[in-house]
Amino acid sequence: MSSAFLKNETADAPVVIPARAPLPPGVTNYVTPRGLALLRDEMIELETEHAHLQASEVPDGNERSRQLALLNGQISNLNQRISSARVVDSHPQDEVRFGATVVLKTQKGKSAGSERRFTIVGVDEADASLGFIAFTAPIARAIQGKRVGDAVPLRTLQGEEILEITAIRYEME
Secondary structure: OOHHHOOOOOOOOOOOOOOOOOOOOOOOEEEOHHHHHHHHHHHHHHHHHHHHHHHOOOOOHHHHHHHHHHHHHHHHHHHHHHHHEEEOOOOOOOOOOOOOEEEEEEEEOOOOOOEEEEEEEOOOOOEHHHOEEEOOOHHHHHHOOOOOOOEEEEEEOOEEEEEEEEEEEOOOO
16 A cells, blocks of 8 residues: 555655645736635634644644644745735726626537636635636636627637627626
8 A cells, every 4th residue: 555545654754735726937916805815814724723733732742743844834835825915906897807707608619508607816716616717727818808798719628619708797896
């Protein structure tokens, strides 16, 4: 059995800090006001967990040290992300930009006639299952700057689709 499936980590094994959502090099870390609030809430949670762990008397000092190192790394990564965040809270109401909630209707392709609704957000706030798509996603890049009624080609795994923008709203302020 691979050691990756075992919980038995040695005390000298390196601490692996989980990566945050990728932000391409040189790309500004745009966030919505909601996204910045979520980052700050996450920081409070991490700092609270860190304080509780520091105050606890865990019998296994090595495990406590590993957990503290992990939390320190996560806090450091989050601090970098928060400090680089640029809040976008003003928008042209008639075109797709960061923060827009967009409704698209598939005009051509396997799913012709279907509608999609999503909001363009920062990489840390993105969660496709909740309808939040990162501004770096191909579909978000394809529709930025477009207006209601515009048709946009998009290459997908199912082939090329033609998407019509049927609504644009800015509701996250």
